[in-house]
Amino acid sequence: SQTIHQWPATLVQPVGSPLSLECTVEGTSNPNLYWYRQAAGRGLQLLFYSVGIGQISSEVPQNLSASRPQDRQFILSSKKLLLSDSGFYLCACNPGTGGWRNQPQHFGDGTRLSIL
Amino acid sequence: GQQLNQSPQSMFIQEGEDVSMNCTSSSIFNTWLWYKQDPGEGPVLLIALYKAGELTSNGRLTAQFGTTRKDSFLNISASIPSDVGIYFCAGLTYTSGTYKYIFGTGTRLKVLA
DSSP: OEEEEESSSSSEEEETEEEEEEEEEEOOOOOOEEEEEEEETEEEEEEEEEEEEEEEEEEOOOOOOOEEOOOOOEEEEESSSGGGOOEEEEEEEEEEOOOOOOOOOOEEOOOEEEOO | OOOEEOOOSEOOOOOOOEEEEEEEEEEEOOOEEEEEEETTSOEEEEEEEEEEOOOEEETTTTEEEEETTTTTEEEEEEEGGGOEEEEEEEEEEEETTTTEEEEOOOEEEEEEE
């Protein structure tokens, strides 16, 4: 089964600084990859998803961007962080193949980002 | 966009009690998932449902895929303190050539020993 690694686990950054969060996946090939943000006490907001290398779809307009330089690597970035970028960022993965019955989504342990 | 209404938003229960929560949607889904999230961690998949009317158990947890395909239910029997957490439902959609999940807003469960 797939394993999702996220780092760092915790990050404190000043407003206006750049950001790079990394997610890597083991145990599967050609996965669909997703970035979610979760505000404190709230549900999950889908930010980006990717069905393959270099293919990124954005769900909501925002200050963030995503990239997929390798099949099992997904990166979330920003050039200049805003206070509103604070939150818990989760990377998720599903196989992407095998039909709709084979699509349970699994999550990494997240990165807690605090903007000062 | 699509939304899932999950209820209750939060609940306090006594240890040993049974718990029920549900998720409803205006859209039909082919797959329903239930997750549990502990503080500071990512959601962990509990149960996946693939067929209308399907009833699936995982230990003390039982989930059902509603017959209308617009709802799902999760029951926890004989709750214990470690059941504390946030429970999310999610429905699978296929949009623009990819699979995506729509998540409910979560049910925050607190168990009183």
